[in-house]
Amino acid sequence: MSNGGGVVSSSTHLLDLLEEPIPGVGTYDDFHTIDWVREKCKDRERHRKINSKKKESAWEFTKSLYDAWSGWLVVTLTGLASGALAGVIDIAADWMNDLKEGVCLSAMWFNHEQCCWGSNETTFAERDKCPQWNSWAELILGQAEGPGSYIMNYFMYTFWALSFAFLAVCLVKVFAPYACGSGIPEIKTILSGFIIRGYLGKWTLMIKTITLVLAVASGLSLGKEGPLVHVACCCGNIFSYLFPKYSKNEAKKREVLSAASAAGVSVAFGAPIGGVLFSLEEVSYYFPLKTLWRSFFAALVAAFVLRSINPFGNSRLLSTRFGKYPVLEVITVAAITAIVAFPNPYTRQNTSELIKELFTDCGPLESSQLCQYRSQMNGTRAYSDVSSQPSTPGVYSAMWQLCLALIFKIVMTIFTFGLKVPSGLFIPSMAIGAIAGRIVGIAVEQLAYYHHDWFLFKEWCEVGADCITPGLYAMVGAAACLGGVTRMTVSLVVIVFELTGGLEYIVPLMAAVMTSKWVGDAFGREGIYEAHIRLNGYPFLDAKEEFTHTTLAREVMRPRRSDPPLAVLTQDDLTVEELQTIISETSYNGFPVIVSKESQRLVGFALRRDITIAIENARRKQEGIMLNSRVYFTQHAPTLPADSPRPLKLRSILDMSPFTVTDHTPMEIVVDIFRKLGLRQCLVTHNGRLLGIITKKDILRHMAQMANQDPESIMFN
Amino acid sequence: MSNGGGVVSSSTHLLDLLEEPIPGVGTYDDFHTIDWVREKCKDRERHRKINSKKKESAWEFTKSLYDAWSGWLVVTLTGLASGALAGVIDIAADWMNDLKEGVCLSAMWFNHEQCCWGSNETTFAERDKCPQWNSWAELILGQAEGPGSYIMNYFMYTFWALSFAFLAVCLVKVFAPYACGSGIPEIKTILSGFIIRGYLGKWTLMIKTITLVLAVASGLSLGKEGPLVHVACCCGNIFSYLFPKYSKNEAKKREVLSAASAAGVSVAFGAPIGGVLFSLEEVSYYFPLKTLWRSFFAALVAAFVLRSINPFGNSRLLSTRFGKYPVLEVITVAAITAIVAFPNPYTRQNTSELIKELFTDCGPLESSQLCQYRSQMNGTRAYSDVSSQPSTPGVYSAMWQLCLALIFKIVMTIFTFGLKVPSGLFIPSMAIGAIAGRIVGIAVEQLAYYHHDWFLFKEWCEVGADCITPGLYAMVGAAACLGGVTRMTVSLVVIVFELTGGLEYIVPLMAAVMTSKWVGDAFGREGIYEAHIRLNGYPFLDAKEEFTHTTLAREVMRPRRSDPPLAVLTQDDLTVEELQTIISETSYNGFPVIVSKESQRLVGFALRRDITIAIENARRKQEGIMLNSRVYFTQHAPTLPADSPRPLKLRSILDMSPFTVTDHTPMEIVVDIFRKLGLRQCLVTHNGRLLGIITKKDILRHMAQMANQDPESIMFN
Secondary structure (H helix, E strand, O other), rough: OOOOOOOOOOOOOHHHHHHOOOOOOOOOOOEEEOOOOHHHHHHHHHHHHHHHHHOOOOOHHHHHHHHHHHHHHHHHHHHHHHHHHHHHHHHHHHHHHHHEEEEEEEOOOOOOHHHHHHHOOOOOOOOOOOOOOOEEHHHHHOOOOOOOHHHHHHHHHHHHHHHHHHHHHHHHHHHHHHOOEEEHHHHHHEEEEEEEEOOOOOOHHHHHHHHHHHHHHHOOOEEEEHHHHHHHHHHHHHHHHOHHHHHOHHHHHHHHHHHHHHHHHHHHHHHHHHHHHHHHHOOOOOOOOHHHHHHHHHHHOOOOOOHHHOOOOOOOEEOOOOOOOOHHHHHHHHHHHHHHOOHHHHHHHHHHHHHHHOOOOOOOOOOOOHHHHHHOHHHHHEEEEEOOOOHHHHHHHHHHHHHHHHHHHHHHHHEEEEOOOOOOHHHHHHHHHHHHHHHHHHHHHHHHOOOOOOOHHHHOOOOOOOOOOHHHHHHHHHHHHHHHHOOOHHHHHHHHHHHHHHHHHHHHHHHHHHHHHHHHHHHHHHHHHHHHHHHHOOOOOOOOHHHHHOEEHHHOEEOOOOOOOOOOOEEEEEEEHHHHHHHHHOOOOOEEOOOOOOOEEEEEEEEEEHHHHHHHHHHHOOOOOOOOOOOOOOOOOOOOOOOOOOOEEEEHEEOOOOOOOEEEEEEEHHHHHHHHHOOOOOEEOOOEEEEEEEHHHHHHHHHHOOOOOHHHHHHOO | OOOOOOOOOOHHHHHHHHHHOOOOOOOOOOOHHHHHHHEEEEHHHHHHHHHHHHOOOHHHHHHHHHHHHHHHHHHHHHHHHHHHHHHHHHHHHHHHHHHOOOEEEOOOOHHHHHHHHHOOOOOOOOOOOOOEEEEEHHHHOOOOOOHHHHHHHHHHHHHHHHHHHHHHHHHHHOOOOHHOEOHHHHHHHHHEEEOOOOOOOHHHHHHHHHHHHHHHHHOOOOOHHHHHHHHHHHHHHHOOOOOHHOOOOOHHHHHHHOOOOOOOHHHHHHHHHHHHHHHHHHHHHOHHHHHHHHHHHHHHHHHHHHHHHHOOOOOOOOOOOOOOOOHHHHHHHHHHHHHHHHHHHHHOOOOHHHHHHHHHHOOOOOOOHHHHHHHHHHHHHHOOOOOOOOOOOHHHHHHHHHHHHHHHHHHHHHHHHOOEEEEEHHHHHHHHHHHHHHHHHHHHHHHHOOOOOHHHHHHHOOOOOOOHHHHHHHHHHHHHHHHHHOOOOOHHHHHHHHOOOOOHHHHHHHHHHHHHHHHHHOOOOHHHHHHHHHHOOOOOOOOOOOOOOOEEEHHHHHOOOOOOOOOOOOOOOOHHHHHHHHHHHHOOOOEEOOOOOOOOOEEEEEHHHHHHHHHHHHHHHOOOOOOOOEEOOOOOOOOOOOOOOEEOOOOOHHHHHOEEEEOOOEEEHHHHHHHHHHHOOOEEOOEEEEEEEEEHHHHHHHHHOOOOHHHOOEEEO
């Protein structure tokens, strides 16, 4: 047994790496996958260095304390910033949304509701009418009623909607193309270890914040929840640049991003615990317990800040990809939305207010049109011996409008999702579900009223008591619809529970979410975000999907039977020229290093990027490195003839602990290893000899093939 | 490159395993660790078989449906059973607890509270006094007041407490020794992949349920929360025997146990979401998202059943290890507890009621002694211009009693935890924290009363308003104390939040839990359960603790420098006799199989238990297997001389995809692989040659050594 030279006191190859740091070695190209194992090793090395230094001086000790607390600091800052931005977005979107209808002459910066708060002339029932608030017809035509003013209001509403939509799509197109969409599929991919430079940068943040306000205010059928997660992740990424611990380590940075996504959901819904579970269930890939706790903290800070900025907030608000004429598409959809939405009160109002109204049961103080049939019956209520209220013409017109709103929402949401503006799917899905639920709820309520002797109602409805609560039907519908779209489970129930605050609703909500998940899974197991990831060809290895095929590693590895042999490097008999030829003739991201062509025994793995950087660096700094210089990856230089040029030592860039599996390993185990350890590649051996290599992309291609999909749809490395 | 014989259509070694199933191969010995990777492969193989068969007939299709739904069925049954058992335990413990003080003559099976519900003569203030309820002094001496009756009640209280404790310890000692303690450290170890036969069996369940009632009723300073988790896990284990999918697969069984532990916490505290997070954060090891969802479901079912059985329940309760004279110890501690507890109302009452009282703020209807000083002031309240209430003699006596109760609880809890009876730590810890918190709360309240002009109080306390809520101090104290003991974080906050139901308390609770975790971590990073696992020497590889040393795989692997060479098997030149000699001369659990002693190239890994079973099986069934029969692990039999006996093929028990790492792999990566993939052992190679082996026990020993602990404390394999 060769024991390599006795027991060496500590991690030689890591120390080598640190002793001779070549700038650029250990970084990644854009649209490449990170190596989680290497990143985590780098972080532990950094941590050990700080720990060993901290006893040297008070300054080093302070630095170590700062380092230990920097994780908490960065999530606190992220929480503060996300909360503040969400508050600003809420307020600005509200104001601009009301601008479509009119202005507050006494104070231009007040929205409709704030404008009328100060008014003494307003009664509770007519709280949205006050002299300070002027509709466009009043301002321009000087009259508030009549067909002329209706047309003027209609025109101005459409004009503002189109202006906002136009401005939004232009800003996105010119300054930050990454700002469009909800961002959640890309964030999932980034958290799984993919590099997309600029996706979480300051430009994206700025443009997304501004255009989100514009897109929401334009009245398009889109929500701000998904984009708020993107905004929070941008904050997390930007703050992580303040701390080298996070900025220089792609794995540690992803811990901050997980916490940031929790903060994003927390501010989007005011649901901190739901936010943490959303980050855990839907978004995150690597989620250690420390991150759970920090996510919780970030979510709380963010919720707290949002509540202090916008205490009456908690309002909420959807996008399909055509792609060729983004501006024209946005304008067209915005125009249709504005023109069709204006006449129907359920589509004209803010979607989150609509949801709130649908969730609320009718009480005596409720002025909502949905409850008119109940208010009209109020006087006779006490004498009524029936379970519920009879319908009046009011309920029929409300039902009709709801049905039209349902059709409108479904059609517009399908066309809106995928437009090149920031757009989320949460609120439109919930609105569709809530409308459908409320319609069913009212129908059942009427049924119970007219047929209160049916055995179903007889058993459940006591005489004179409200046994049907249409608001609960709306909640259940909203949860079911969102569950079907995203396939979220626990986090969805917790979010809706935190939104509505009733522990007693958990069981119906769970039943709804479970049923919709099962029905959805019967048509296909992908949620909308997974489908988007697939459409975009991102290299995302889903941790939820089980690999159930019986293939073996040797069937997936390359080289295949028809391929040229595996490109390998030998440990001590290549020249710089030969090495450069191998690199230029292939496009692989890395090369296995072996003892010799004859034995095929594996020594380690070297990355293409690192080799290129190391050769360039050596050319620049080390003298005597020529094209015929010998390259060696061993500890000691090979014995060379006297006249040969100075050899090039590349041991510092050699990964001496590459992952290997045997050719007989079932692919299910290989997939499991890739998922759990976050590998980029794995070498395949047979009886100790190197046979081939499997990369993450090979696995994704193989999975696509087994699912009868196009393997070429996986586009990145 | 040797490619082993071309592409074979499917997983050969697995099929081999299934084609020639040798009974006993693939099972585990007691006190051994399971191989997660192998178990999960077995389950996927089973799943594929069912899937391929299901199109054959309607019966097979029904079977596949049953198989798919069995996971939900088993968690539903577990939830139902845990909820029902928790309800029974609650009711029985309440009744027996009251039996120490007296009996309900009109209905013997009523506890004190139920007995007095029916009474018309009871006023709200004196709701615990009614003629139907007779104290022992009334029954035996015929008088309710006076020193004689006090002594008689005191005597009977002590008598019953000692009887219950004696019965409990005897039952545990004779029938089910595993029923003692909280069970959480063992469940954590079992969930991490350790086998302890009988720990979750029907005897343990039965005896634990009965003795838990007895131990709680005896008044010992112990809680029923931890033991309820053990009871729920027993239910999960027993129900999993109804489904071969779970009973025959140790990895799948642990999914059910994770869900069961969530159900246990759910019924213990009435906190289903907290239960799921507890299972995730504190107990579980392998926690796929499917388990999260099932845990949630189990927790809900259990909470629902408990509430239907015992709607007014939600009472809660709290055990040190001497070990030599268990009965005597229990009796002694029970006697001291009973004698010291009786005179002080705060120690005599049920601990969970005490906690409830401490959490409750004083309102006008509150009859608690803690609020007497407030009730006396009620009349003058409106005229008071101060922030809070002045103290009366009542508050001083309450404060004194609370201080004595605090000292008593701390001392008795230390001595009780570890007694050989079922005992939990949650409620006693919470009680200690709640008492301390309430004392501080009352002190601050008095301070605010007498010094309401201090700048601190001036700013926060409006005149005439209650600015200090001692109940909140008690809650925060309880959370902080429990957090310090268990080092739970998110799940603890969610449990206390679900117990108290106020979203506004989350921030103070989080701050308290975080502070106590940091202070605790400064003294040592282990929670009480981890400390117990270490004391018992279980092979538990903690997923939370980071491995921060720089050692390499070759420093940890065996054989060490001074050891004899690694025991290996060659693939085709051993005889049965030689194989048996190797097995009998070593005590290793498995042996690497290599091509030849010269090349040291690795082929696979064979487990000792499997080899022994396979040889015995061959002796019994196959004819012609002699001591000098050749043993071969290759696909085809080696060419042998004509007169040699029939060879023995052992390829079916060979694991052809053993995990390997290189000798240069840093131990931090090795530890990570063991944790994430749940390995039992891993082989170490250098340049393609086998060098040694690392087992889970080697890693735990190495970690103990690096932490300057005794490496021989790790006792099992």
